[in-house]
Amino acid sequence: MDWLQLFCLHPVSLYQGAAFPFALLFNYLCIMDSFSTRARYLFLLAGGGVLALAAMGPYALLIITPALCAVALVSSRGPQEVHGLTFSFQMGWQTLCHLGLHYTEYYLQEPASVRFYIALSSLMLLTQRVTSLSLDIREGKVEAASGGTRDRSSLSGCPSEALPYVSYLLFFPALLGGPLCSFQRFRACVERPSSLHPGLSLWALGWRGLQIVGLECLQVALRRVASAGAGLDHCQQLECIYMVWSTAGLFKLTYYSHWILDDCLLHAAGFGSEAGHGSGEEGYIPDVDMWTLETTHRISVFARQWNRSTARWLRRLIFQKSRRWPVLQTFAFSAWWHGLHPGQVFGFLCWSVMVEADYLIHTFANESISSWPLRLLYRALTWAHTQLIIAYIMLAVEGRSLSFLSRLCCSYNSIFPGVYCVLLFLLRKRKQKCN
Template identity: 90%
Template sequence: MDWLQLFFLHPISLYQGAAFPFALLFNYLCIMDSFSTRARYLFLLAGGGVLALAAMGPYALLIFISALCAVALVSLSGPQEVHRLTFSFQMGWQTLCHLGLHYTEYYLQEPAPVRFYIALSSLMLLTQRVTSLSLDIREGKVEAASGGTRNRSSLSVCPSETLPFASYLLFFPALLGGPLCSFQRFRACVERSSSLHPCLSLWALTRRGLQIVGLECLQVALRRVVSAGAGLDDCQQLECIYIMWSTAGLFKLTYYSHWILDDALLHAAGFGSETGQRSGEEGYIPDVDLWTLETTHRISVFARQWNRSTARWLRRLIFRNSQRWPVLQTFAFSAWWHGLHPGQVFGFLCWSVMVEADYLIHTFANLSISFWPLRLLYRAFTWAHTQLIIAYIMLAVEGRSLSFLSRLCCSYNSIFPGVYCVLLFLLVKRKQKCN
């Protein structure tokens, strides 16, 4: 039965798979030059509306309200205030929706409907697109509706041309998942001629499909191991470490397969190729780099490579605009964006401390360790420690509830982030003495 249900375990995967034929159809019609530009925008927008209704049911209204208000704010606001207004509204609306989830789960003690979870996930992705576009308008990459100096590299968003923007917010290949695509890239991909439209690579889709099958098979095998083991309540020492590592591995495999599927859907629709990219456009990057994530011995590298388009978005939105404690502010905002569950707040703040410790520890090690066998041993040790700290953070974030967080913190697994906290304290003291 596990193998029969392999590709139908997660509702989002099911709906993404259902959208796949329509993504191929859109790409084919663009290649055959059977679509006018307006028809392409309408196809993507209508597909997003239908997919939202199918996947979210009545909760699709949360997405439609957000997109409609974002279109209105961009159309009525000037380039200097558009980002502040859209950011405030979007994060406020998303927070209200997350508070509704908190009320259901923590106060009513009832599980929220699956469609509500899908709507919240899609709303988080919509927040990325809204704030990305508002930043582009503020920085002059896209011309605001209320006017401004036009330059050759900017794209216009006029009141009479809101269709491209509405289509960008709700286009179906990226509605439920996928790397963040900038508005400039989206518009360039939609409006390019058939001669510049990339031909679909069957090998690229086949390779992604094989990766998904392999990851799903590993999930089935690891799920049996996790379900057969004990919990964090009654584990002892090394058993606790093994349970944490295997459970976090199951979460990672789930994320990897979802991200590859999302990337395949965008590629099938023609948005995942670098062919025909104009100068000045933001390049496309998939969310997952399996090799880097599983081999890095640095927590800071893992943070930059985990969900790469979201990491790049957070760096642009928060990190570069923070005057003090940019790492802490970035991870604190990430906890807010994810919903402010107790485990998420603890997990992301712990991650920020681990990143700060990572910078100091590796800087000190690079200056102190010159003998290559010791460097090799150091790299192996820090790789294992990094994987265990990431597993600890992942369990805190995915556990979310205060009860699970308390069990995790009281387990032997807290030793691993604790070691980095002690090293951070010692290295900060040493740095202050040297200064």
């Protein structure tokens, strides 16, 4: 089974590349004074509709329907109730779609359509934008279209007032990928005057392009090395550790390349980091920081830096609202958001335990290790251990099925999270004694 094809990262990249000329065209038109704000919203919305139909076919209805329902809720409900309603509807709709995938894969034993996978991936990103918008409205950062009133006079102007919302939910540079862009930033980028529109930086685009080419070359080399070894079914002892590490490396390189391409598309359309932001907006954060991810010796840092805009969204949506076990609740919700496949449930819950262990282990090490040679050795060992645990979690999440999960758990790779589980138990017991 080719997992990279299964999870549609390369097909999505093809559609993102096809949307690149239209992003450049939008950026160019924004510099012209004749291109009005309304025309900009309509261009982004029309591009999103065309891209959805091209990439998803009939499954585009899975995206368009909840987007229109979310706009209807935002335009008709008060600020205090809009978040609960939109969150419940959006997660309910997404869960039904994921259950349809479960039914196809596990009950019918049939592969789902690639277009359906793309629609599910886009639906997950839509959930981010919907819940981010509803939180902004509840917190007073964004004013609802109708202000919560339902009289005829307020609804008569609803189509024009709702245009920025529906355009935000379906605008084509972020439809299939890209870091989460807040509604305030989106609106500021679209409505800024032509004279203040940032020019296109060819150097920035070229640098991102070189990074993508380099990552693709690394993928080819690593794929050849990984294919020469035995699979998880036939590997023996330490060979299984190497197999899991190399396969996880392929996944990481694919994600890095895909995230940089998403960032490149947003930059080409004028929504990138070079666009700047006002005082009331959230800053632009690219999803990938390869240097931090590949050099950190802390699992908690990796969790915050992996897909950074999603990590920030989860922190705002779940972590900051949780009174008990915030880390566990955040990772449990992440498993729900990803689809609740057996490997995903196990992988994210294991990740939450590893993060809790990470806090205690590094706190104890900082108090106990004083000499720099021991600190250097400790950092090297924990870096290797962190990379192997992340590889284990990544394969559990991407493998998804119960059969693959059982083979992974029975391999030598389970030693690494097992060590952290033992240390978590011992250090927590020690902490309770000290208290």
